[in-house]
Amino acid sequence: MIQKRFELIGMPERPAKPRKTGRTMMLDKGLSSRQVEDVLDVAADYVDIVKLGWGTSVVTPTLDRKLAIYGDYGIPVYFGGTLFEAMYLRDQLDVYKRILDDVGVRHLEVSDGSITLPHDEKLELIEELSRDFTVLSEVGSKDQEKILPPYKWVQKIRSELAAGSAMVICEARESGTAGIFRPNGEIRSGLVDEIVDMVGADRVMFEAPQKGQQVWFIQNLGPNVNLGNISPEEVLPLETLRLGLRADTLFEFFKPGVPAGEAGELPEFP
Amino acid sequence: MIQKRFELIGMPERPAKPRKTGRTMMLDKGLSSRQVEDVLDVAADYVDIVKLGWGTSVVTPTLDRKLAIYGDYGIPVYFGGTLFEAMYLRDQLDVYKRILDDVGVRHLEVSDGSITLPHDEKLELIEELSRDFTVLSEVGSKDQEKILPPYKWVQKIRSELAAGSAMVICEARESGTAGIFRPNGEIRSGLVDEIVDMVGADRVMFEAPQKGQQVWFIQNLGPNVNLGNISPEEVLPLETLRLGLRADTLFEFFKPGVPAGEAGELPEFP
Amino acid sequence: MIQKRFELIGMPERPAKPRKTGRTMMLDKGLSSRQVEDVLDVAADYVDIVKLGWGTSVVTPTLDRKLAIYGDYGIPVYFGGTLFEAMYLRDQLDVYKRILDDVGVRHLEVSDGSITLPHDEKLELIEELSRDFTVLSEVGSKDQEKILPPYKWVQKIRSELAAGSAMVICEARESGTAGIFRPNGEIRSGLVDEIVDMVGADRVMFEAPQKGQQVWFIQNLGPNVNLGNISPEEVLPLETLRLGLRADTLFEFFKPGVPAGEAGELPEFP
Structure with a gap:
């Protein structure tokens, strides 16, 4: 949030934590x-949830401390979808659940970015797992050739x-070059429009690791x-984009010339 | 500076802090x-001034500690120009000055990378603000289409x-793709030549976030x-470029075959 | 290594430290x-040797502490080859050896990525220096035009x-755009094949800073x-690539459908 002493007028409103919209997932x-x-010392207010990327938790000796x-800080953590997929492939989902219980992780990602998982089965898994976990x-697909x-x-x-x-969560990879993005990182804007029109934006999260991608989403979806x-060092910069405090979004929310009271209101949420 | 025990001959001279040339601004x-x-533990000698990028200070809860x-460390800090522009847009420059007084920041950037600010007015602002602050x-422009x-x-x-x-300061953005650079990061070398010829290089600072850009400046301007x-993790690497201790500039200052006494003198400063 | 509680079946085997294959050199x-x-707190098990890049050690005031x-942690350190080359150029190899003795560094890189060093002389230097140091x-060449x-x-x-x-060590630069790679970062695969066929992969290390390059090597050489x-923040991600715990190598070592006992064995080392 905006630090107290900076009383800029006409700023977009950002809900406080725990928030249901305007969430940031840190990778x-x-x-x-x-x-x-260190990261949370400055960015705790802006991080809503953390993903331990793919199988990195498996090789992190200090996992419990982390x-x-x-x-x-009250920030929920989940393991990347690729770990789920690795466990699924091995028919070890029971082991996976035991591990999550053991380390006290209550969120779980169900994905099929790399594996072939019949959608009926995916839905069953979501249903079953959501009894014990918060399922994301x-x-x-992570495969740039597989265009849905x-x-x-x-x-x-x-x-x-x-x-x-x-x-x-709408896939983009760490690089931002698959799923909702073309291999060159360009957004599939028609796709995003259709998702937001048909589903709404509240229960959907877009992976958007590159700054240009974040700007596009903020300009188009508020x-x-x-x-x-979002990589750790980009959490604060993203917050400035959301608030119109970086060149790319400076004119997005504040309209000079419009009286302060009328300017800067939150754009309608699609 | 070169650590004592490394007695390499024929090294370019670097002035000690506080220096008037060869300055590095860290972003x-x-x-x-x-x-x-952590950064200053190794790099304090090489950082002359720090910019808290655009409006990041507004969302930094630990600003005072920082x-x-x-x-x-005796390193002056200033807030990025976009924050100045956000305040100017809102007609809140008086608030801005009060905040700077409040946090004890004595340097201030006046820019118009995103806003339209008539140059006469910019000059007046510089004149007025430079009574109370050190103005940079x-x-x-941050707009790649606006070619001056x-x-x-x-x-x-x-x-x-x-x-x-x-x-x-000559604009380049965090990415190095605007102002003195073309959208692909290539330098507008004729522009830089003309600036240095007409103004000198001492009171001008070039934004140069990419290594290839830094190499170009060091090769051409010494x-x-x-x-x-310069991003925090690139401060030390930049210092090695300045000293001819990285492949890109290894032959820039030291000429093998030339007797030690004659080699390695500081190239004439434009 | 895989943390105890993650009992995934059919994982590739990774030798423990000190290991002779599967080494990671951190830059x-x-x-x-x-x-x-901080880095070693999580990654010590995965770092076999550390290079202090090019001449950075010369400008590191805290070198001894580092x-x-x-x-x-028992991790050997050596100074980048460009520092060797800078010393060689200056005819100061005796000074260099004294410095290494002084700081207690027992590994040394002999390179000619930027300088012209007749190969006979390079061999003599290796022979001589390997009496007192472990020579890498x-x-x-760092020059993209010099194709060997x-x-x-x-x-x-x-x-x-x-x-x-x-x-x-097979050259690639920090950027991964020279030596075994083309200027666009693409691998010279025929070259790597010939090296591995003729020399074996055990006593050769490939510089591979980009993820796509690491994936290629793991897919082709195991x-x-x-x-x-490998940059500090990529050490853990690389370990997950080696173990098939990231999308890019998920199917590399574990073959679904193959009974657990037979799957996931270490691919034959070339």
């Missing part, structure tokens, strides 16, 4: 415990939410769009 | 207090220095060119 | 002492190993290929 791909403390720090499910048409995205997102998914795969 | 876009300590650490002014011809750059730089600007928008 | 280009502690921390020698044919690479690597080099120029 932790191997931070040490002290590095987590989880404890995120826990102290992911739609979209927009109506299929919408079908999948709707049915996964109906099956018990708390939020659906400051309180849910964005994911 | 802090959201470091925590401890991260600042400023105190930079202060302990910035020339060049070289003679206009020179006019602006000269008049801003005359109005009281302590140093003029080791003691003023460079800005 | 430290100016970390502070505390940043080194070396002490790496020493506490590097093959390949594969058989020349093989000749050089073989003769340098014969002269006393403990391991030969999880225990020696890789170098």
